[in-house]
Amino acid sequence: MKALGRHILAEVYGCDPTLLNDIKHVEKVMVDAALNAGAEVREVAFHRFSPQGVSGVVIISESHLAIHTWPELGYAAVDVFTCGDDVDPWIACQHICDQFKAESVSATETKRGILHPWGPLQQGASHKTD
């Protein structure tokens, strides 16, 4: 069954707390993850919380990557949502886990925008190009 996109929700455990709390590092990791997977970066928004934690999103032509970090738990909630066939979200997910030195990861992939002839979405959607 064809879908518009693939959305990974990853629970990333046992990360380096210092890296999870460094907004510049978090942003670089997320942008590099998008680029490594072959995505095109459109918008970037990150925020650092007090006393700790970073939230951020990278909007790509193919959808988005998001992260929320809890340095005090060594934990990050990571999303990688990609549309089309040219970008593999698992490449981005792997990059993020590697860069935060994660000890364990639990991840699931959900299809988004499932296309089928008898349902609400029919095939023939045009790709986003600009």
Added chain:
Amino acid sequence: MKALGRHILAEVYGCDPTLLNDIKHVEKVMVDAALNAGAEVREVAFHRFSPQGVSGVVIISESHLAIHTWPELGYAAVDVFTCGDDVDPWIACQHICDQFKAESVSATETKRGILHPWGPLQQGASHKTD
């Protein structure tokens, strides 16, 4: 089982295509959805694609809301991820569906950052306050 957050993935069908393609409207709907649910808005990033479609994210203190629209299909992929007990993500989700005049919605809620004494995350995480 206690979790840090709740993440709704909503497949929103049968929306008004004109509304889905209006970046100002999409941004207002998403920000208002966050505020109506009692969330605190931190960062906003939206992008309009050619020939159609809008992608955008609202980072809130409690995590994020995201949307990707396909006006040509009347479809939007919506995420509402909230942490803590003070914000109900379903209020935000309902607001978004109402504002785009959705005919049908398929949504699931996933727990993020499950806390349990024998696992990688123990209880006692501090809340983000700034």
